[in-house]
Amino acid sequence: MSRRLRAFKRWMNSNGIAYSDALEFVDSPTDGISVRAVCKLKEGDLVVTIPKQSCLTIRTSGIASLIEAAGLGGCLGLAVALMYERSLGAASPWEGYLQLLLERECVPLVWTLEEVDNLLVGTELHKIVKEDKKFLYEDWKEFIEPLVQSLRLEVAHDSFGVDQYFAAKSLVSSRSFEIDEYHGFGMVPLADMFNHKTGAEHIHFTSVSYSSSADDEDDGGEVLDASADALTSSLGNIPNPPLEIILVRDVEAGDEIFNTYGSMGNAAMLHRYGFTEPDNPFDIVNINIELVLQCCSSLFSNRHLRARLSTWRKLNYSGCTTRDSEYFEVAFDGEPQTELLILLYIVFLSEDAHQKTKCAADSLAAADDDTKLIQFLEVTQTKCDPKSKFVGVKEMLLTENVCWVLGSLSRIRDGSYGSTSLGEDVRRLQECCRVKERKLYHALVLRVGERQILRRLRAYGSNRLRKSKMRGGSKPFRRC
Template identity: 50%
Template sequence: MYEDWKENILPLVYSAPESLDPSSFSVEEYFAARSLISSRSFMIDEHHGSGMVPLADLFNHKTGAEDVHFTSVSPNQEYEDDVDSENSDKSELSKFSDHDERASSSENSYIHSDSDHSSMSGEDTMILQMIMVREVKSGDEVFNTYGSLGNAALLHRYGFTEPNNPFDIVNVDLELVLKWGCSLFSSRYCRSRLSLWRKLDLSGCASEDSEYFEISSDGEPEMELLTLLYIMLLPDDTCHKLDMTICTSDKISRNIGMILSEKHDITWDTSSEISKELLLTEKVCGALLTLADIRESCYGLKSMDEDMEVLKGCCMKERKLYHSLVLRTSERRILEKLRTYATEGATRSQTLQNANQTSTRRKRLKKH
């Protein structure tokens, strides 16, 4: 953004220093103007990109409970369609920030033009319908929804958070996972395990300058993270075997599934995907617990209780403090759930291992 300002705004100010007050065109002013626009812009379509839509940006956001809904329709459809049967061939309009790659590729970030009347075809006559989809009492606020967004995304794009947001997540950077790995193994070891993981066609979520994994609001980590931890902790011989299998076959998921099931003495259904249960070994669960601690340390020295205390005493006038505390405390609650998830996973893994050992012993006894 700074580069944008330097390239586009600064030359403008230099070109007309008498008529343009430089203080109105400072980098801070530019950032403020950009946030105002991006928090109110919509993705129109592939052809037009993002833009302002007068009136559609009137409404504040409520998660999963919109009162008003936007759809774009062709003029012919407008009078034919029944307002209640809105879903079939109309398209959705949603808010999005033009900085975010995920948002720009997510389903509800576009007005999906129906093919016959695409604005790309030159017919720029799509009509925007603003439809009330709920009863709203007179005097009550009418809400739209900007999508299924966690608090970090809401704060980053729109400058606010929602308490008890069911779409909240915690991001764990790949860098942080590697930091954990390098505390146990050499960096060469970690790099080779990471490259094996990549050979399985896996990756984290990508943002501008980092790769990360999501922990959902109920504390469940992404499959990709579990697989990476699992591979980091595999014994060398199993790892080598996996590497060889990957190099000689294209049925990657099936192969890793077979190797894992072999190791755990579990019957593997070749048509099924690798399950989280299979990956949740005691060691992987231990790694999750350490990762939760490392991630929590990013919040500094204040404890969760201290944060909650400050939040309780914080009024809405202190907007920045309030929203940063809602974000912090909700993320820390998710990390707590991740710990519970890992602890329960470790117990299940232990039980499964004990059961397997008992059954192996019985089989051996029968043979004798």
């Protein structure tokens, strides 16, 4: 056992953290720390209990009163608490735990801008990470720098620099857990040692929560409205049970014990946790609505596209939205979001069918999604069996023109990854060392996964196009 693991076990013992003798902690120079089963474990076994006071939270930190006075909450406040405790070194009550953590997690947030531009270009993360860097720097400038300058802390001010904030934020993002309404999110020793595996978790992390009128005011955001003293007083006689880790499936002797961070694609996992999983079934690719309109602009006037987009919206359709964009998702198997197919279908409607759709828009918009789609297709004079399943009805949207556009969108979106082909990216991934070239490896897993989805989107459209031609369908209007 490594020296840092021995120190951590001593720290756990002195802080009331109890764990089963059937757990083995492994410290690998290539894969980091993992937890394995010494013997067979059964579903329902309680394997870990963690007192809440041993967790590093805004409430338990030695700088709690200063964080509260500054009105900082959520992940921002927790990052400040973590920076403070790390700055104390051996004097911190959490030193035995903190020495186990990396300086920073290898998430794109702490990559250089050059690395972000070179490794993530074209991916779902490229723009997001650059925006995150900007917003986090603004947070540091607005909240943390003034806090450090205005307070006489018995630590070096450079412990709260922007680099230290980004490092702390990477740890908070990847390792924190929600504890309860009083503590909010916190760093939970031992719980963060269980690695993730999609759809194959063995454990469940439980926390008995409680509420009070004071707690209801703290929604987990960036501002603390209630004082810690008042909350502590109001909770005086309320039991404070420990956190527990319980097995949700059997584990064989020698096997690694996994947690799960949820059902998320590689873009989300790399963004938050710094790793990816090849062939992740939850991977998606987004296609911006502006790219859709740009693709169709070579076929139709802007006036035509604005009118068709307006009709689509009057039918109560929309894409997925973020703070500044609207987009459509393409699933792992290459199937596009239904709303995208409906928009493209409306774009190619004849003027007569479009006018009928506009007249019926108000009544159609009030129906549920399945009924609305069937009635919409009937209005546009497409024969449709009302008893058909939704999947079958959806196929009727896949006209030759719609399929042509799907192929064009796939090619245009794939071009955003640069001059290398998918085959070249696959070869680079096969030759890449996951340990020595971690950033490149996970960026390539993300790139390859997304580009394979786009290839499946092309196949999705072309397969249905072939079926349409076999049925004697009309020729496509024109390629984008």
